[in-house]
Amino acid sequence: MSDQELASPAFLADPYPFYQRWREDGRVWWSERLDAYVIARYTDVRNMLTTPRVFGQSRRYEPPRHGEVRGPAADYFRPRRLESALGTAIAANAERIVDTLPAQFEMTRDVGEPFVMESMAILFGIEDTHLLRELYEPLIVYLKRSRALDADKSVQEAGRAAGRRLVEFLAELGSLRERQPGNDLISHLLAMGMARAEVETVCALTLIGGVDTTVRGLANLLLGVLTTPGQEAFLRARPELAENAFDEALRWVSPLQLKGRELRESTEVGGTQLQAGRSVIGLLGAANRDPARHADPDRFKADRKVGDHLAFGFGIHYCVGAPLARVEAGAILRALMRRFSRLTVEHEGDLAFEGPVYRSPLSLVLSGQAS
Numbered sequence: 551m552s553d554q555e556l557a558s559p560a561f562l563a564d565p566y567p568f569y570q571r572w573r574e575d576g577r578v579w580w581s582e583r584l585d586a587y588v589i590a591r592y593t594d595v596r597n598m599l600t601t602p603r604v605f606g607q608s609r610r611y612e613p614p615r616h617g618e619v620r621g622p623a624a625d626y627f628r629p630r631r632l633e634s635a636l637g638t639a640i641a642a643n644a645e646r647i648v649d650t651l652p653a654q655f656e657m658t659r660d661v662g663e664p665f666v667m668e669s670m671a672i673l674f675g676i677e678d679t680h681l682l683r684e685l686y687e688p689l690i691v692y693l694k695r696s697r698a699l700d701a702d703k704s705v706q707e708a709g710r711a712a713g714r715r716l717v718e719f720l721a722e723l724g725s726l727r728e729r730q731p732g733n734d735l736i737s738h739l740l741a742m743g744m745a746r747a748e749v750e751t752v753c754a755l756t757l758i759g760g761v762d763t764t765v766r767g768l769a770n771l772l773l774g775v776l777t778t779p780g781q782e783a784f785l786r787a788r789p790e791l792a793e794n795a796f797d798e799a800l801r802w803v804s805p806l807q808l809k810g811r812e813l814r815e816s817t818e819v820g821g822t823q824l825q826a827g828r829s830v831i832g833l834l835g836a837a838n839r840d841p842a843r844h845a846d847p848d849r850f851k852a853d854r855k856v857g858d859h860l861a862f863g864f865g866i867h868y869c870v871g872a873p874l875a876r877v878e879a880g881a882i883l884r885a886l887m888r889r890f891s892r893l894t895v896e897h898e899g900d901l902a903f904e905g906p907v908y909r910s911p912l913s914l915v916l917s918g919q920a921s
């Protein structure tokens with residue numbers, strides 16, 4: 551394990567052989583580049599996620615405040631409630647987008663991005679998706695660039711301005727929902743007695759955490775289904791497994807490849823002593839392919855029992871929006887399979903991926919034969 555490997559083109563192109571070596575080695579590694587310890591094995595990463603006393607999150611999101619904010623949101627995202635509140639609208643949205651596709655299309659630009667953005671608009675109970683997109687896009691550009699080490703002041707200022715615009719918009723939406731409640735997330739949080747400022751925070755986090763990740767997850771789902779022999783036919787025969795296939799795709803190629811924590815106290819992992827006050831990075835993408843947890847881990851298997859993968863995190867910060875992402879994935883995969891009797895990936899041998907923090911194909915061109 552070395553910082554050189556982490557920055558190498560070979561790692562960006564295909565991190566999995568590196569992950570395998572790092573898992574087999576099992577030692578915790580100190581990265582100067584990341585200024586953090588790095589861990590790769592499933593049990594170690596899961597332990598990091600489920601021991602918040604030792605591996606803390608940002609102070610703002612620690613218990614008890616974390617639970618107070620998370621509880622009402624998690625209540626809205628309960629799978630049954632979500633399905634009955636939004637399932638029909640999201641499925642209709644999927645059908646509409648898929649019906650307008652040409653025979654050849656790019657999965658992220660033509661399907662994932664418009665579909666997930668419109669699903670967010672449905673979640674917030676708003677009709678003007680363009681407005682939401684205008685608020686979201688500069689913000690996400692800033693967030694990604696600010697994570698790059700060379701982010702300059704102008705990037706940060708543009709990001710702060712984008713954040714302010716989003717908060718103003720959410721404040722207006724909050725006032726509107728106070729007067730005219732609906733079936734949406736904001737109305738639900740207000741009805742549960744959440745303060746307006748907290749509602750705005752939850753909605754901003756939802757938007758920041760729930761769009762890019764899901765768009766990538768959908769591309770990875772189609773990649774798994776269409777490039778693994780037999781899986782498309784299997785899912786056509788068993789379409790009710792679409793949501794499970796999505797979880798498996800997230801295990802197989804995790805959209806978020808790593809997650810960080812701060813050490814609240816010194817501890818030992820894999821025989822290495824880790825010092826309090828330092829950062830730790832858990833490689834979700836490596837842990838999810840650990841053969842000690844999932845047999846034949848490099849293979850995408852739509853019906854794999856995959857409930858404890860780490861792509862949505864684990865423990866108290868487990869992704870609150872996971873049920874929504876699953877509803878979206880089920881709706882879009884079924885809509886695509888209905889519209890096209892067969893789907894194929896174009897230029898499969900030339901696929902390039904974004905990495906190392908996020909992972910999904912930079913471009914996934916699909917061809918469909920109409921049913």
Ligand code: HEM
Nearest residue numbers: 755756759760763764767861862863866867869870871875
């Ligand atoms: C494939 C799609 C998604 C992936 C891969 C993903 C990934 C994650 C991960 C790894 C975490 C854990 C963070 C941690 O432990 O620090 C997380 C938390 C979170 N996610 Fe997601 N997410 C997805 C979709 C969504 C959606 C659709 C929403 C909202 C509608 C959402 C909202 C959140 C929020 C608010 C948290 C913080 C939860 C907490 O701290 O209690 N995510 N997500």
